[in-house]
Amino acid sequence: MRQDIYELIAEDEDLKKFLRLQPIWYRRLMRNPQEFEKLQTEAVFFYKKSIPHRVSKFADGVQMASMMMHMFQAMRTPSG
Structure with a gap:
């Protein structure tokens, strides 16, 4: 080589x-x-x-954070 x-x-x-x-x-x-x-x-x-892999990983992280925010909001909201 x-x-x-x-x-x-x-x-x-x-x-x-x-x-x-x-x-x-x-x-x-x-x-x-x-x-x-x-x-x-x-x-x-x-x-x-690669860039597509990094973008996908970032998008997955954003999606997970969004899901957690919705879950926390649902837990905080008084039910019926």
Whole structure:
């Protein structure tokens, strides 16, 4: 593997873990070092750190908070 690619991987814990879980990438990077950006993209999606994943996680949090607010309001309201 090229030294510059190896150093970039060594700096990023997620990439190191991803390579250990997906060893096919070692071979792909040895043959085509220009696929490093594709490796980064695959790792981001694997660890669910992409923008769509973050937006979904944020939306789920907002929905949960809204549900809790409605529940607290229902508990506070005197019943009949």
